[in-house]
Amino acid sequence: MAFDYKKEYKEFYLPPRTPGIVEIPAMNFIAVRGQGDPNEPDGPYQDALRILYALSYTLKMSSRGGRAIPGYFPYVVPPLEGLWRQAGAESIDYARKADFQWTAMIRLPDFVTEEDFVWALREAREKKGLDLSPAVFLPYREGLCVQCMHLGPYDDEPATIAAMDAFALDQGYVTDLAGERLHHEIYLSDPRRTAPEKLRTVVRHPIRPR
Numbered sequence: 001m002a003f004d005y006k007k008e009y010k011e012f013y014l015p016p017r018t019p020g021i022v023e024i025p026a027m028n029f030i031a032v033r034g035q036g037d038p039n040e041p042d043g044p045y046q047d048a049l050r051i052l053y054a055l056s057y058t059l060k061m062s063s064r065g066g067r068a069i070p071g072y073f074p075y076v077v078p079p080l081e082g083l084w085r086q087a088g089a090e091s092i093d094y095a096r097k098a099d100f101q102w103t104a105m106i107r108l109p110d111f112v113t114e115e116d117f118v119w120a121l122r123e124a125r126e127k128k129g130l131d132l133s134p135a136v137f138l139p140y141r142e143g144l145c146v147q148c149m150h151l152g153p154y155d156d157e158p159a160t161i162a163a164m165d166a167f168a169l170d171q172g173y174v175t176d177l178a179g180e181r182l183h184h185e186i187y188l189s190d191p192r193r194t195a196p197e198k199l200r201t202v203v204r205h206p207i208r209p210r
Helices: 044-060 114-128 154-170
Strands: 020-024 027-035 080-086 100-108 135-140 143-151 173-175 183-187 200-209
Touching: 020 200, 027 044, 044 100, 044 114, 044 135, 100 135, 114 135, 143 154, 143 173, 154 173, 154 200
Parallel strands: none
Antiparallel strands: 020 143, 027 100, 027 135, 080 100, 080 183, 143 200, 173 200, 183 200
8 A cells, every 4th residue: 555644644744623733854845936826827836736746746656767766665645735925024914925935845755865856857857848947856844833724715724823823822932934934834635626615724833932
């Protein structure tokens, strides 16, 4: 049976709907950075998703492309994730979608090296004819965070974030959105096939002792 990161690491991907504190270890991702409204049809964000999935599935099926990755095991491609910010804003304003600066990303198994990523770039470019130049191999460590499962439309996240902030403060922490430690979302539902009120999204914020 293929290794499913959501099931094996439930503390990262399937948290309860009440806030909790979690230490996030270092992980590697395929990532594409950009800006603008993610809902824009055929916009930069949609291009980023095409790139991420092309590379993720090229690596997943690497043995069929003649690439023997040491330590490889069958796995389910992890869910799409996103880091979000807006210039000059301390928190996310969901009414200003055109101002989003985002990093769309998909986790890589630990056995995938940067050399394997470079191979996947070449392989996918040759077979799919895509411009994959925006993609990068991204090591990322979030560290200490507060997180919660949000159920419902993305624009309703502020209520979930307020509950997370209050919980963190009660536990002796404050939100620490700075540098590369950003508002983080993990998408467990496909918005094309799921009613807005049923969307499941992990919302995560970095924290520090106050």
